[in-house]
Amino acid sequence: MTDATQLAARLDDAVRSGLPIPQLSLETALSLDEAYDVQRAGVDLRRRRGEQVTGVKLGFTSRAKAEQMGVSDVIVGVVTDAMEIVDGGIIDIARGVHPRVEPEVAFRLGESVDPTDPAIDLANAVTDVAPALEVIDSRYRDFRFSLADVVADNTSASAYVIGPWQSIDDARATDGLAARAVELAVDGVTGETGSTEAILGDPMAALPAIQRMAARHGHELPAGAVLLAGAATAALPLQAGTTFTATVAGLGAASLRVA
Ligand code: OOG
Secondary structure: OOOHHHHHHHHHHHHHHOOEOOOOOOOOOOOOHHHHHHHHHHHHHHHHHOOOOOEEEEEEEOOOHHHHHHHOOOEEEEEEEHHOOOOOOOEEEOOOOOOOOEEEEEEEEEEOOOOOOOOOOOHHHEEEEEEEEEEOOOHHHOOOOOOOHHOOOOEEEEEEEOOOOOHHHHHHHHOOOOOEEEEEEEEEEEEEEEEEOOOOHHHHHHHHHHHHHHHHHHOOOOOEEEEEEOOOOOOEOOOOOOOOOOEEEEEEEEEEOOO
16 A cells, blocks of 8 residues: 555545544655545545546636635645535535535536647636535644645535526626626625636636646546636635525525524
């Protein structure tokens, strides 16, 4: 068993037990590339359990998020069908270690893309856009980590909800996607507010970033893949018995009930 497989198994145990582990970087010097190897080994474990990869997510695209977590580089992670919750669906709070939720913008690919092909512009393959919620749940104690730690931990990916899809062309024709108001509400009361501008200045800017990261770290971008562009505000802790709703002006809303 390689180190990456062993480290991935420790993170996977934390996902399944709900018990946090110490940061890997406290014991093991992990380069960023090695951290992506651990992430890949963790995704392989999920695949062997029958999970199917549904897409990729970008992290730390927002300055508020980066400041909240004390980390600054953009990172990429993988989402699977086991993480998907239908819009308005229920998440069991007992499933996580210390889950938090954040409002996002999601894209969907109409065709498969080879991210390593420099002639390809990922934006041209995107057909739809939607408001989304992402549940992040660091497997590390106190939600504290280095950049390598969080990459190894599949960028804290835990669950996601996609709101109504609409055509990217229609959405962009009316004012583009930048500078749209974003709200994260808890039981209908405003919790966090922000703007899609927080996502790299414009969520469209997440696409070349995803392409570059996917090419570098070997993530696939098949037709139908969901691309989560990153959070537009700081994250809020999930609380049992509450409903979280992310609203993106002009795109609509996505919601999640916590049981
Ligand atoms: C890492 C994941 C951050 C985002 O949208 O910035 C992320 C974390 O904060 O645990 O998904």
